[in-house]
Amino acid sequence: MSSNSEPLKVAFIHPDLGIGGAERLVVDAALAIKTAPNPSEQLNDITIYTSHCDQDHCFEEVANGEFTLRVYGDFLPTNLAGRFSIVFAFLRQLYLVLKMILSGELRRYDLIFIDQLAYCIPLLHLCKRPDARILFYCHFPDKLLAPHNGTLRSAYRLLFDRLEEWTTGTADKIVVNSQFTRQTVRKNFKSLQNVPLEVVYPCVPSTIELNDSNIQEVSKLVHDSPFFLSINRFERKKHIQLAIQAYARYIEQTRDSIQKLVISGGYDDRLEENKSYLAELEQLCDKLHLKRFTRIGENSEAFPDTAVQVIFLPSISTGLKNALLSKTDMLMYTPSYEHFGIVPLEAMRLGKLVLADCTGGPLETVVNYFDHRETYTGFTVEADQEKWSDILELVKGFSDNEIAQVAERNKQRVENHFSFTAMQKTLCEAIDESEPKVFAYEKSIPLVMAVLAVAAVAVARKSD
Template identity: 40%
Template sequence: MRVLFLHPDLGIGGAERLVIDAALALKNCGHTVSFLTNHHDKTHCFEETRNGTLEVKVVGDWIPRNIFGKFYAFCAYFRMVYAAFYVVLFQSKEEKLDLIFCDLISLGIPLLKYAKHNPKILFYCHFPDQLLTKQGGCMKSIYRIPLNYLEEKTTGAADGVLVNSKFTSRIFSETFKSLKITPGVLYPSLVTKSFDQYKTNDNSVDGIAFNAVILLSINRYERKKNLPLALKAFKLLERNLTKQEWDKAHLVLAGGYDSRNLENIEHFNELIAICENLGLKDKVTMLRSPSDEIKIQLLNRCRMLLYTPTNEHFGIVPLEAMYLQVPVIAVNSGGPKETVVHEQTGFLCESTPEDFANAATLIFKDMKLAEKMGVMGRTRVKQRFSFEAFTEKLNQIVRNLINETQ
């Protein structure tokens, strides 16, 4: 079958990792896959979209991302509608499409129904977009009303809907009350080969002492990721350690950073200020958009992962850590409740520096506990979230969807 993936911006993030893995999975099953996107920066993307593994075409990048610093959602929706028009007018005439896999923005789905050969439309809802919008004043609330209405109605126009966790499935039903849809749950997975290929005996990290005990946080530099929690918990950890232990402790914040994104710039500077206020300037390293190789090197080297978002829709980073036998300390909400097993592969904590610091202390002081949790974490990923299981389930979903009318 020929499958087209329609995605707004092929940057670096959990949503992008999911659609890339989905494309790789279907390609491995013998299907022909390609991407159509509004933006693809080859200096800020995953390797598979840069090295020719996946075909990528960009349309509509000339359309502004905002209007005088406002109306980001409107512009994002308009850019995707433009891409949908392109599919109908050009793409579907150049090649027969059996399936269009789209995510994040649903507004183009009704237009895609007019594509030649009537391809099936599969929509992956990472999380309702209207719930991701920051609260604003009265004018913003009015501005969002038609967008929220259109999001609900156009999502319902898809031939199939998938979500990334049982948590998101519940939120989906609570948000889109008019839709009589029970979305299927397709957990993101890991392409473990990409982790294994970077294995090396050199676990040194630039700027960090070789004997340092690293606590690692991997998240985009966005305020909703609650990165200050990692900094404050790390500061509290000092009181639970001896001076010799504290001297070895080092926190690394690593995550996606887009120089076009004002929030990324502002929040990065805010975190630097917090480090200085806590007296952690020499104890914290902050990395912007590290390569996959550096990220895996950090995971191989660290003692534990601090995963700070609350109500994260799924969260792929805990799986990455668990596969590399790293215990995970995460907030006891959202997707991590479905991936991290409390006191077995890590700890599920309240979103407080005290709770995180206490859990970190146990792992820091007890190397055998860290190793035991690491082994159990890797086993869990291989059993429940393997790329092979993901591939088999997605391929079956796609075939069932296409065969409904055949």
């Protein structure tokens, strides 16, 4: 990627370096660039800039010092009485970027990789080295994720929505996480309709180590019975009730007395929606006369009796999640219009069938049985409980040989298209294709510099 004899110097800018999907992408992208070949035959130099990073709540690569880490602006609030989050996200990023500029750090870098917030790209573009490039990774337009209810919120969101479109377009290179996101960006950002948007898929490790103790725990939880699996955050938009409804109909239709359903995923008892939605799902089980069991957290002493049909496991470890995926008959991935969806890949990596809605990212990751009978890896079916129930019954009728063949196809598909190697290749190609641009606003440097000077004085006073 570097055309000279020196390793590439790259700055990553990310708002909050926690343990979510966007953060996993940032870490994987940083690793991909760090280990990418260059003429010097040395590792490329990576620094991650963020407004917040808790060393006890971040990925291992960040905690163990795989990259240089700079945290600027964590003292700034993230909201005001639970409101104006986007305003404070902008201010926190602005402070971080100004620190990079005023310290001279920004001009060290050959490449600046930004994701989630594009607002400060014009300022970065103005102050970076002329030969440096800015790459923006778009997970999904923020304007479509944020609420717009209320007169005041609608007013300031209108400003930030327009600002998001303009600032996104000032990156030298824009990449997206899926074809679905690319279509959505072009539909909602009219000024970017003719701008090249390369797809760089997130990745999953090609292999994982399964812990024997986690495998044994799964056996105890389901009493060695076969089970379907749903993994999602406990949020209403994830439509987890579809899995329960389809399973209930399957039991009613087949009278299967041993098949179970395990529902797991992200859960935080500080979040009201997580708590209330879990309660709704439990009530749905009661209404459908399904015997249920709930275990929150890693309490190894709590296990269901053999009569339990639906097992809720909110907030589990990665090890237990992987063990569940390795033992399930099929993953039931219930969200509609998911931007990408990493969980189906985690299941496919272990050779498992995936049932997903026929919208969004899963259309790119899952090869549908009804379209490609010889090469399918799962099912993308309309989010209808009867249709999903029929799929459950179909899968239970598959032969061992059929299951084995699908497992091999799934593993190979992940390796070919969604592995670390595949992501590194497409990301490096996008970087190689990028060139530094000069935008019209950069010709108004005197005015911009005046604004920057005022901001610099404010930052200097804060530092004192």
